[in-house]
Amino acid sequence: MGMFDRLRRLIRSNVNDAVKKAENPEKMLNQLILDMNKQLTEAKRNVATAITEEKRLLRQVEEQRNSAAEWERRAMVALRAGKEDLAREALERKQREDHYVEQLSSQYDKQHDAVEKLKSSLRELQDRIEEAQRKKNLLVARAKRAEAQKKIQEIITGLGDTSAFDAFDEMSRRVEQLEIETEALEEVEGNSTDRSLEDQIAALEQPDSNGMLDDLRNKIAAEDAGSGAGETDHIDRSLEELKRKLDSEH
Numbered sequence: 001m002g003m004f005d006r007l008r009r010l011i012r013s014n015v016n017d018a019v020k021k022a023e024n025p026e027k028m029l030n031q032l033i034l035d036m037n038k039q040l041t042e043a044k045r046n047v048a049t050a051i052t053e054e055k056r057l058l059r060q061v062e063e064q065r066n067s068a069a070e071w072e073r074r075a076m077v078a079l080r081a082g083k084e085d086l087a088r089e090a091l092e093r094k095q096r097e098d099h100y101v102e103q104l105s106s107q108y109d110k111q112h113d114a115v116e117k118l119k120s121s122l123r124e125l126q127d128r129i130e131e132a133q134r135k136k137n138l139l140v141a142r143a144k145r146a147e148a149q150k151k152i153q154e155i156i157t158g159l160g161d162t163s164a165f166d167a168f169d170e171m172s173r174r175v176e177q178l179e180i181e182t183e184a185l186e187e188v189e190g191n192s193t194d195r196s197l198e199d200q201i202a203a204l205e206q207p208d209s210n211g212m213l214d215d216l217r218n219k220i221a222a223e224d225a226g227s228g229a230g231e232t233d234h235i236d237r238s239l240e241e242l243k244r245k246l247d248s249e250h
Helices: 002-021 025-080 084-158 163-205 209-227 229-249
Strands: none
């Protein structure tokens, strides 16, 4: 059991070091699985060694039992031959062999129990490594999701400085002001164009001074033809008076 305790401590130490130094979770987890499998291979070799020792002890127990049985058979042969001294010596050897068998059997039982516990610990270790392999992809996905969330949060935190947004708002206000000014200029230009057009049309509607003079001449001619020479003198006097008024104004 001490071997597996050391193995667990070693794996735990490797995991803690890897976690502290981890920059790439997927790479770290792959390396952890690789290290676990290496430790598992080493554990299997140690368990195999323990099983080998168990089998060696069992073989020795069987050999010593056979040896004890052989000395018993020899004692029986000597006793049948009337050789009690030889039979007694053979039985003493059998007793020594039996005592050794008891010692070896005790060692074998302890080794067998230890091997069974080692096998159980090995199976537990294998199950945990297999579970870790199954969980690896889930952990990698979680790590990638957490990393993406962290980067997004860093971006949001970086944008917490409102200067960029303030500049954007200021630019929006400037563009809006420019649009208003452009609309005002277009409106002023449109009014100027309309006024020019109205003036031109009004000028066309004003009476022609030359036409007015022609009308006045025709009127005078008609009056002259109707009133005769006396009227002519009256008109001459009126013109003379109009001339004097004009001269006095100047």
